[in-house]
Amino acid sequence: MDKVAESGELQITKPVIGTFERNLTWWVLGCIVVGITLGKVFPGFFQSVGNLKIAEVNFPVAVLIWLMIIPMLLKIDFSAMKEVLTHSKGIGVTLFINWVVKPFSMALLAWIFIRHLFAGLLPVEQIDSYIAGLILLAAAPCTAMVFVWSGLCGGEPKFTLSQVAINDAIMLFAFAPLVALLLGLSSITVPWATLFLSVLLFIIVPVVVSQILRKLLLSRSQNTFDSVLKRLHPISLLALLITLVLLFAFQGEQILAQP
Known part of the structure; x- marks a missing residue:
C-alpha cells in the first residue's frame, strides 16, 4: 500500500495476476475435455500408464505432482512458525477449520450424499471409493494455494508464511492417522500401504526436497532464489495441467459410459 502525499488518501496497489492464471478455469476445462477425449481414443496407452503404480499410487502422476507443488513449497520458511504467537487467533481459527471442521464435515457429507441420497445412482462397488476420495481431499489442506490468494488480496506475508508452515x-504427522480414523468411521478398510506411501511421496519427499533446495538457493543469494522461483512457476502450472489430462484420460471411457 502506498500513501498519496497530495491527497492524504491511502491507495491500495492492485495485485497483478497473469493472463494465464486469469484464464486458468478455461485451461482446466480444456484439459478435462482433452483428457477424456484422449482416454477414449487411446485407451490402451493410458491404461498402461495408469498401471505404473505401487500400492495404488501412480508414479507418473506422483512426478507431476512433485513438479507442481515443489515450486510452491519452496516459498515456505518453517522458521516462520516462530511468528505463530503473533497471530495466535488467526492461526487458531485456521487450524480448527482445517483439522476439525473440514475433515469431519466432509466425511459426514460423503456419508449423507454418497452413502445414502445418491447411492442409487452410483455403482455399488464404487461407493466406498467415492467416499474415500472425499475424505482424502478433505484431510489435506491446500496450503500451496494460500500463497496465491494471499498475494491477490494483499495479505500479511508473515501471517501467511506462519500459517502455511504450521499446517504443513x-x-x-496428522494426515495418515486422521484419514485412517475417518475411513474407519465410514466402515472402509484402511489401505495402510497406500496411505503411508502417499504420505511419503506427496508430503514428506516434496517438503524435504523443497527445503533442501531453498537452503541451497538462498545460500547463493536472494536474487538467485527469486529467479529460480520465477522460472519454476510455469513448470508448476504445466505440471498441473498435464496431471489433469492424465487423470481424466485414465477414466475417459468410464466417464463417458457413466456421465
Whole structure:
C-alpha cells in the first residue's frame, strides 16, 4: 500500500495476476475435455500408464505432482512458525477449520450424499471409493494455494508464511492417522500401504526436497532464489495441467459410459 502525499488518501496497489492464471478455469476445462477425449481414443496407452503404480499410487502422476507443488513449497520458511504467537487467533481459527471442521464435515457429507441420497445412482462397488476420495481431499489442506490468494488480496506475508508452515508441519504427522480414523468411521478398510506411501511421496519427499533446495538457493543469494522461483512457476502450472489430462484420460471411457 502506498500513501498519496497530495491527497492524504491511502491507495491500495492492485495485485497483478497473469493472463494465464486469469484464464486458468478455461485451461482446466480444456484439459478435462482433452483428457477424456484422449482416454477414449487411446485407451490402451493410458491404461498402461495408469498401471505404473505401487500400492495404488501412480508414479507418473506422483512426478507431476512433485513438479507442481515443489515450486510452491519452496516459498515456505518453517522458521516462520516462530511468528505463530503473533497471530495466535488467526492461526487458531485456521487450524480448527482445517483439522476439525473440514475433515469431519466432509466425511459426514460423503456419508449423507454418497452413502445414502445418491447411492442409487452410483455403482455399488464404487461407493466406498467415492467416499474415500472425499475424505482424502478433505484431510489435506491446500496450503500451496494460500500463497496465491494471499498475494491477490494483499495479505500479511508473515501471517501467511506462519500459517502455511504450521499446517504443513502438522500434515506430516496428522494426515495418515486422521484419514485412517475417518475411513474407519465410514466402515472402509484402511489401505495402510497406500496411505503411508502417499504420505511419503506427496508430503514428506516434496517438503524435504523443497527445503533442501531453498537452503541451497538462498545460500547463493536472494536474487538467485527469486529467479529460480520465477522460472519454476510455469513448470508448476504445466505440471498441473498435464496431471489433469492424465487423470481424466485414465477414466475417459468410464466417464463417458457413466456421465
